[in-house]
Amino acid sequence: MWGLVQQLKNAQEPIKLTVNKDIQYLIRDELIRFNEIFSSKGSAAILMDVKNGEILSLVSLPDFDPNKREKIFDKNFINRATKGVYEFGSVFKTFTLAAAFDEKMIKPQTEYLDLPKSLTCAGFTIAEYDKEIPSNLTAEQILIRSGNIGAVKIGQELGEDKFKSFLFKIGVIGKMNFDIEEIGKPIKFRWGKCPLATASYGHGITTTLLQLAKAYSIIVNGGYDIKPTLLKKKYKNRKVRILNKDVSKEILPILRKIVTTKEGTASLANVNGYEIGGKTGTAEKSMFGGYSKNKKINTFVSVFPTSDPKFVLALMLDEPKRNQNYIYNYRDGSNFKLKGTPFNTAGWTSVEVAGHIVEKIGPILATKYSEIN
Numbered sequence: 001m002w003g004l005v006q007q008l009k010n011a012q013e014p015i016k017l018t019v020n021k022d023i024q025y026l027i028r029d030e031l032i033r034f035n036e037i038f039s040s041k042g043s044a045a046i047l048m049d050v051k052n053g054e055i056l057s058l059v060s061l062p063d064f065d066p067n068k069r070e071k072i073f074d075k076n077f078i079n080r081a082t083k084g085v086y087e088f089g090s091v092f093k094t095f096t097l098a099a100a101f102d103e104k105m106i107k108p109q110t111e112y113l114d115l116p117k118s119l120t121c122a123g124f125t126i127a128e129y130d131k132e133i134p135s136n137l138t139a140e141q142i143l144i145r146s147g148n149i150g151a152v153k154i155g156q157e158l159g160e161d162k163f164k165s166f167l168f169k170i171g172v173i174g175k176m177n178f179d180i181e182e183i184g185k186p187i188k189f190r191w192g193k194c195p196l197a198t199a200s201y202g203h204g205i206t207t208t209l210l211q212l213a214k215a216y217s218i219i220v221n222g223g224y225d226i227k228p229t230l231l232k233k234k235y236k237n238r239k240v241r242i243l244n245k246d247v248s249k250e251i252l253p254i255l256r257k258i259v260t261t262k263e264g265t266a267s268l269a270n271v272n273g274y275e276i277g278g279k280t281g282t283a284e285k286s287m288f289g290g291y292s293k294n295k296k297i298n299t300f301v302s303v304f305p306t307s308d309p310k311f312v313l314a315l316m317l318d319e320p321k322r323n324q325n326y327i328y329n330y331r332d333g334s335n336f337k338l339k340g341t342p343f344n345t346a347g348w349t350s351v352e353v354a355g356h357i358v359e360k361i362g363p364i365l366a367t368k369y370s371e372i373n
Contacts, residue, residue: 015231016231016232017230017231018049018054018055018056018230018231019055019056019057019230020056020057020364020368022364023056023057023361023365024056024057024058024059026357026360026361026364027045027047027057027360028059028063029360030353030356030357030360031044031045031061031353032061034317034349034353034356035061035062035317037323037326038320038321038322038341038349039320039321040317040318040319040320040321041318041319042060042061042062042076042078042080042318042319043059043060043061043080043315043316043317043318043353044059044060044061044079044080044081044084044209044316044318045059045081045314045315045316046059046209046210046213046312046313046314046315047311047312047313047361048213048228048311048312048313048314049217049310049311049369050216050217050220050221050226050303050309050310050311050312051217051226051310052226052233052237053214053217053226053227053228053229054229054232055228055229055230056311056369057361058081058082059081060078060079060081060082060084061080062076062077063077064077079182080209080318081208081210082178082182082183082184082208082209082210083182083183083208084184084208084209085184085186085187085206085208086206086207086208086209086283086297086316087202087203087204087205087283087286087297088202088206088207088212088283088297089202089203089281089283089297089299089346090146090151090201090202090280090281090282090283090346091202091279091280091299091300091301092199092201092281093142093143093146093151093200093201093202093279094143094216094219094255094279094301095166095167095172095215096151096155096200096201097139097140097142097143097151097251097254098166098170098219098243098247098251099162099163099166100139100154100157100158101244101246101247101250101251102223102243102247103158103162104244105157105158106139106154106157108138108140108250108254109138109139109140110138110139111136111137112136112137112138112139112142112150112154113135113136115135115136115137115147115150115153116135116149117131117135119149119152119197121193121194121198124194126197126198127148127149128149129146129148130145130146130147133145133147137150139154140253140254141263142154143254143258143279144254144257144258144261144263144264145263145265146265146280148201151200152197152200152201154200155197155199155200155201156196156197156200159196160191160192160193160196163196163199163200164191167215169242169243170215170219170242170243171211171215171218172207172211172215173186173189173205173207174186176208176210176211176214177227178210178228178229179229179231180230183210184208186205186206186207186208186211187206189204189206202281203283209299209314209316210314212299212301212314213228213301213312213314214226214228216301216303216312216314218242218243219247219248219251220248220251220252220303220306220309220312221248221309222245222248223242223243223244223247224239224241224242225240225241225242248309252277252303252306252309254277255277255279255303255306256275256276256306257277258277258278258280259276259277259278259302265280265346265347266278266279266280266300266302266347266351267330267347267351268328268330268347268348268351268355269300269351269352269355269358270331270332270355271331271355271358271359271362272331273362274304274305274358274362276302276303276306276354276355276358277302277303277304277306278300278303278351278354279300279301280298280299280300280350280351281297281298281300281346282296282297282298282299282345282346282347283296283297283298284296295319296319296320296344297316297317297318297319298316298317298320298344298345298346298349298350299314299315299317299346299350300315300346300350300351300353300354301313301314301315302315302358311365311369313354313357313358315350315354315357316350317346317349317353320344320349320350322340322341322343322344322348323340323341324339324340324341325339325340326339326340326341327339328348328352331355
């Protein structure tokens with residue numbers, strides 16, 4: 001934050017922030033509410049304009065009043081939006097498919113037949129989370145159903161160099177420049193045969209929520225590079241396309257189906273009128289000596305509207321827990337209700353939060369940001 005403060009002090013002319021205080025308030029309010037519902041250790045959310053990188057809201061919880069604090073030693077107060085570095089899980093599968101689309105190696109309907117239920121690499125087993133996932137899938141079905149094995153197969157076809165290059169190009173790996181100095185750097189990733197396999201479905205590889213939001217923005221905005229910013233610019237940056245223009249056309253319908261189809265993992269975010277698409281990620285937290293089965297990072301990166309993308313909402317919950325008394329209200333017109341969180345996955349936690357956030361901020365976005373430059 002110090003770097004941004006200095007910029008404001010040194011400015012010759014008044015500087016305007018991109019943050020919308022009403023949207024910031026509403027998102028923070030929903031995150032606080034759901035932190036209590038799911039007993040989360042913390043959470044974060046970033047709402048970004050996919051076309052110019054302007055950040056309309058950036059929230060990290062728990063937070064504090066900077067006017068009252070003296071010293072904070074508790075690491076739980078870390079800025080999870082820009083500083084925290086995490087394994088985000090299956091949200092990386094979108095990158096695997098997008099990279100293959102960018103290389104024109106596959107199409108959404110490319111078939112993958114006789115996929116095994118598990119693979120072994122260096123003595124470690126890679127298995128499907130969903131035991132009911134079919135052995136025959138198209139590329140788009142792999143993403144819709146969040147198939148681990150299918151994602152690995154696509155990653156192996158890409159190869160280490162092409163996948164690594166793609167992740168670097170969209171800003172997922174490596175440290176990024178930002179308006180505040182409180183920015184994290186992904187943990188150095190040692191590439192190889194097995195790391196390529198695990199990175200293909202988001203295991204073992206880290207990044208920040210801010211970089212996640214940037215990468216999704218590039219993938220859905222037509223492939224144009226953007227620089228996330230908190231400062232309102234008086235001039236327009238020259239658009240530079242870094243991905244094949246067909247990547248967005250191919251990936252967007254798939255992200256939408258993840259929200260609208262019964263096979264998808266994000267149906268709770270299908271808020272009427274906003275054409276939300278997105279991808280979930282449920283990742284076990286890395287602990288000393290391995291991974292925790294009980295502590296998770298649950299993430300949902302949503303894009304809307306998918307017919308003409310304007311916004312990305314990247315949201316993560318840190319160590320959420322199931323709530324047996326929470327009532328889920330389905331948005332499919334059936335008036336069906338479900339009591340209790342069936343599974344501690346992003347589809348039942350982060351997706352639910354995102355749906356409620358869009359319901360609250362959607363009317364503001366529709367009226368104040370209908371024309372995006």
